[in-house]
Amino acid sequence: MNLGKQNKSVWSVILIWLGILVAFTVIALLCMIIPSLFASVLYHWSAIGKAECRQIGNNLLIIFTVLRYVIAVWLLCLANKYWFKEKLSFNNWHWSWNVIIVTVAALIFYLYNFSTLQIGFNVTDMSNLCFTFGPAIFEEIWFRGIVLLTLVKVFSQHRHGILQALFLSAIMFGCIHLFFSDMTLSDTVLNACGAAGTGLLFGALYLRTKNLLLPMVLHFAADFGANFLATTALNDLSLVSIVVQILVDIVFALFLLRKTLVRDILS
Numbered sequence: 669m670n671l672g673k674q675n676k677s678v679w680s681v682i683l684i685w686l687g688i689l690v691a692f693t694v695i696a697l698l699c700m701i702i703p704s705l706f707a708s709v710l711y712h713w714s715a716i717g718k719a720e721c722r723q724i725g726n727n728l729l730i731i732f733t734v735l736r737y738v739i740a741v742w743l744l745c746l747a748n749k750y751w752f753k754e755k756l757s758f759n760n761w762h763w764s765w766n767v768i769i770v771t772v773a774a775l776i777f778y779l780y781n782f783s784t785l786q787i788g789f790n791v792t793d794m795s796n797l798c799f800t801f802g803p804a805i806f807e808e809i810w811f812r813g814i815v816l817l818t819l820v821k822v823f824s825q826h827r828h829g830i831l832q833a834l835f836l837s838a839i840m841f842g843c844i845h846l847f848f849s850d851m852t853l854s855d856t857v858l859n860a861c862g863a864a865g866t867g868l869l870f871g872a873l874y875l876r877t878k879n880l881l882l883p884m885v886l887h888f889a890a891d892f893g894a895n896f897l898a899t900t901a902l903n904d905l906s907l908v909s910i911v912v913q914i915l916v917d918i919v920f921a922l923f924l925l926r927k928t929l930v931r932d933i934l935s
Contacts, residue, residue: 737802
């Protein structure tokens with residue numbers, strides 16, 4: 669009897685995981701696709717490929733890239749206001765030596781892998797800069813500020829509920845990176861796995877500090893390094909480097925969310 673109840677409980681948790689994963693992924697995709705389509709249509713209407721319109725088109729690309737993320741963040745805030753109703757924290761500062769050490773180590777880890785310092789900002793780079801700022805704001809509000817906190821509430825009564833919420837939110841964060849990729853299938857999967865790893869670290873830091881600005885800064889640093897400091901293309905991703913990164917992220921996350929601190933986080 670007890671074994672049957674235990675198996676039933678396990679399956680109910682799995683179904684909750686799958687249901688939340690599908691629902692949140694669909695919402696996140698809509699929040700990205702709608703403004704992307706809107707910006708894309710405006711861009712192609714405004715710059716139709718004529719040689720004299722190229723510079724105008726490049727400037728419009730920057731404008732519409734910014735517009736894309738402004739609309740996406742606005743949609744997220746609306747969804748949060750009327751549905752999720754999570755409090756997005758930007759001014760809480762629950763710092764400790766553990767958080768400082770992990771943050772500095774993460775910055776070094778992310779930026780050291782991109783060693784070239786010769787950065788030339790042209791118009792194309794400015795559009796990349798928008799793509800660097802945009803995801804850092806949009807994805808952290810969505811996956812850490814809304815998704816992670818919602819999942820913490822869902823699994824608060826389960827044993828290791830915080831870790832379940834953290835890992836599920838990280839998996840969802842990785843799944844989003846399977847879309848909108850121009851890399852090969854294998855490299856796309858590796859990139860998504862790496863994103864899931866960083867999602868663990870960003871989520872753990874947010875739960876410890878209760879401040880979205882910290883994961884935003886780290887997210888920006890990681891994307892900035894990939895867009896501006898990288899000496900090799902993303903399609904040169906190796907399985908070993910991704911596994912090492914994921915292991916480092918897991919160690920940092922578990923260190924930040926060790927058992928003695930869970931009660932403080934839940935409070």
